[in-house]
Amino acid sequence: MSTPTPEVVLRLTDVHRVHGSGETAVRALDGVSLDLCAGELVAVMGPSGSGKSTLLNLAGALDLPTSGTVEIEGVSTTSLRPADLAALRRRKVGVVFQDLNLIPSLTAAENIALPLELDGQRVSETRRQALAALDELGLKLLADRYPDQMSGGQQQRVAIARALVGERRLVLADEPTGALDSVTGEGVLTVLRQRCDAGAAGLLVTHEARFAGWADRVVYLRDGRVVDSTEPAGMPRSARSAS
Amino acid sequence: MTVRSSVLALLRQGPRYGARIKADFEQATGGAWTLNVGQVYTTLGRLERDGLVAGETRAPAPDRGARTTRGTVSPASPDRPDSGDVTVTYRLTEQGAAEADGWWTTPVDRETPARDELVIKLALAISTPGVDPYAVITTQRTATMRHLRELTRRKLALDPTTPGGTAPSTSADRLVLEHQLFTVEAELRWLDHVEAVLSHAPRERKHDEHPDT
Numbered sequence: 001m002s003t004p005t006p007e008v009v010l011r012l013t014d015v016h017r018v019h020g021s022g023e024t025a026v027r028a029l030d031g032v033s034l035d036l037c038a039g040e041l042v043a044v045m046g047p048s049g050s051g052k053s054t055l056l057n058l059a060g061a062l063d064l065p066t067s068g069t070v071e072i073e074g075v076s077t078t079s080l081r082p083a084d085l086a087a088l089r090r091r092k093v094g095v096v097f098q099d100l101n102l103i104p105s106l107t108a109a110e111n112i113a114l115p116l117e118l119d120g121q122r123v124s125e126t127r128r129q130a131l132a133a134l135d136e137l138g139l140k141l142l143a144d145r146y147p148d149q150m151s152g153g154q155q156q157r158v159a160i161a162r163a164l165v166g167e168r169r170l171v172l173a174d175e176p177t178g179a180l181d182s183v184t185g186e187g188v189l190t191v192l193r194q195r196c197d198a199g200a201a202g203l204l205v206t207h208e209a210r211f212a213g214w215a216d217r218v219v220y221l222r223d224g225r226v227v228d229s230t231e232p233a234g235m236p237r238s239a240r241s242a243s
Numbered sequence: 244m245t246v247r248s249s250v251l252a253l254l255r256q257g258p259r260y261g262a263r264i265k266a267d268f269e270q271a272t273g274g275a276w277t278l279n280v281g282q283v284y285t286t287l288g289r290l291e292r293d294g295l296v297a298g299e300t301r302a303p304a305p306d307r308g309a310r311t312t313r314g315t316v317s318p319a320s321p322d323r324p325d326s327g328d329v330t331v332t333y334r335l336t337e338q339g340a341a342e343a344d345g346w347w348t349t350p351v352d353r354e355t356p357a358r359d360e361l362v363i364k365l366a367l368a369i370s371t372p373g374v375d376p377y378a379v380i381t382t383q384r385t386a387t388m389r390h391l392r393e394l395t396r397r398k399l400a401l402d403p404t405t406p407g408g409t410a411p412s413t414s415a416d417r418l419v420l421e422h423q424l425f426t427v428e429a430e431l432r433w434l435d436h437v438e439a440v441l442s443h444a445p446r447e448r449k450h451d452e453h454p455d456t
Contacts (some may be wrong), residue, residue, distance in 0.1 A: 001357065030283075087263055209431040210424055211394035218388050222438075228381050230388050 006037035007040040009170050009201035010059055015068035015182050017224075018045050027106035030224035031068070036203055038169060041196040042134055043204045043212035052205045055173070055221065059203055060172050072170060095162020096169045098178035101159035102147040103192075108134065119166070133161040136192055136198075151182035157191045160226040164200050173193065173204045177211055180182040189214050246278065250286050251335065251343040254296060258334035263289060273415035287333055295339030296332045326418070365437060376441060384434050391427045394420055 017029040029051045036042055036059075044052050057063035058070050060076045070077045072092050080088060094115075102111045112133055113126035121129075135138050139157055147155055156176050164173040171194060177185030185208075193214050195200045204215060212218045220228040252268050253259060262284045268278050290296040335343060361383060368376040398420045 047435065209391055209428040210395075211425070212388070213391040213428075214390070214399075218392075220384070226274055228385055230392070 003191075006039065007033050009072070010034070010036040010180065010203065011069075012055075012059070012073040013069045013071075015065045015070060017057060017058060020068045029065070032224070032226055033068075034203045034226070036170070038199050038201050039196060040201040041193060041204060042064075042215070043206055043215035043218045044221060045206065045209070045212055045218060048220040051223055051224040052210050054224075056095075056172050056174055056203065056205055059170075060093050060095055061085055077212045084127055087119075090119055091166070092168055093167070095159075096156065096159045096163050096170045096171060096173040099152070099155075099177040101162075102155055104147050104233070107144050107146055108139070108150065108158045111147075111158060112165050115162065115168075116166050119195045121166075129165055130161075132242070133165045134158070137161050137194070146155050149185070152180050155183050156163065156188040160188070160191050160195060165196050168201050171202045173199055173202060175205075175206055176204070177206065177208065182210075185211065246282060246286050246292065247367070248343075250283065250290065250345045251295065252346060254335045254406045255340060258299075258332045259312060260332050264333075271415055273414075273417070273419040275419040285409065291333075295336055295342055297336055301330045301332065303306060332366040337344050353386060369441070373392050377438065380434050380438050387427055387430055391424065391431070394424050394427065398424065 006185060012023070012032055012034040015029055015032045016027070018028045019028055029092050032051070032055065034041070034042070034055075042112055044055060046052050054063065058065055058077075060071060061073075062063070064070075064078055072088060075088060077088070102108070102113070106114065109127060109130040112130035115124070116126040117123065117131060131140065131143055137157055139154070139161065142150060142154055142158060150158065159176070160171065160173075163173075173191070176192070177188050180188065189211050192204065196216075201213075206212050218230045219226055249268055250264055253264050253271075259267070261280060264287075265278050265280055265283050269276070285295060287298070291298055312336065365376060365379060368374045368379045398417065401417050401420070
């Protein structure tokens with residue numbers, strides 16, 4: 001599943017994030033370090049308020065750490081001016097939320113092409129890339145459908161295609177299966193897993209252990225700290241509970 | 244109880260001999276549970292005693308000696324093993340058919356909780372001084388999560404849409420694996436829940452390793 005010499009796409013080094021100050025300060029993240037390599041899908045689990053959303057926001061450069069560094073493809077998010085940060089987000093990071101991912105007035109292909117168009121690419125070229133992205137996921141027939149003409153599972157799969165269009169390799173998925181039934185949810189996970197097997201890096205926040213089971217590694221957060229992490233795939237396994 | 248009901252359900256599809264019942268059971272459950280032939284014949288013997296099944300002995304072929312496949316319930320046979328074939332075919336009696344049909348309309352009993360080592364271990368961990376229940380939970384969660392990933396991998400290998408996958412999506416293997424997946428997921432959710440309840444509970448005892456917030 002992982003490449004022989006894994007390339008780090010996302011690196012968090014001793015990341016702290018404190019909201020507020022003084023007595024009301026909340027430590028949302030408290031010294032988290034994490035590497036996410038190309039070809040790898042990592043699941044993040046933990047109770048509400050454990051720091052999962054903060055972690056995702058920092059990984060997507062939507063928020064900056066109070067201390068420590070977040071590097072996306074080797075570029076530290078704290079080193080950039082706001083305009084460059086926005087460009088980094090647009091070019092390198094795709095995000096999939098629980099719902100409302102697609103713009104209702106645009107077709108599937110147009111939705112996928114949008115980030116490329118915003119980046120100044122020619123429309124014919126963005127359309128070509130969008131169709132290729134859909135084709136790779138076996139969703140070509142959906143190209144000209146609007147979101148309200150697609151099922152929830154189809155919309156999520158299109159959202160994953162958009163998250164990884166162009167040169168983007170990092171997909172951050174925040175409960176992408178949350179609103180779906182278990183079989184449809186598996187269809188979404190299948191697509192996410194396929195994209196990671198094809199070289200993308202995925203960070204999946206989920207509260208459903210069954211879906212976390214699709215990841216190469218599972219990180220548990222509690223009170224802003226990593227309290228538990230299963231080993232990367234491919235490494236020797238220690239004794240496993242059989243029953 | 245499960246073996247008895249399964250045997251009745253299989254016989255409801257038509258008469259069978261013991262080895263066939265074993266094979267059909269294992270195929271239907273994706274090979275997750277094996278049934279030894281002795282167990283099958285013990286069950287058949289009890290069912291016969293209770294008037295739910297009737298055995299019918301077929302004479303051995305003339306050129307082969309008699310060999311009983313009836314196992315433990317077979318009365319001492321004058322024929323030596325391996326010297327031929329006496330196949331006992333079992334069919335349901337009317338009463339047996341009624342019981343087999345009744346199984347489908349009766350829910351499985353969940354009233355009596357199974358004795359579970361993990362539940363007992365955690366209960367003791369919470370009440371034993373010097374044992375950190377959070378550490379017990381964390382250790383178990385890591386192991387259970389690994390097991391869940393292993394089950395997921397096995398399930399994906401069964402999926403015909405993944406490379407190397409073969410079985411149709413409704414196969415018995417998949418059914419059984421998915422049951423295990425849901426069970427393991429439930430255990431993880433329960434561990435999370437216990438951990439959350441513990442951390443909100445009034446401090447009855449010290450948990451030095453666990454932060455308060």
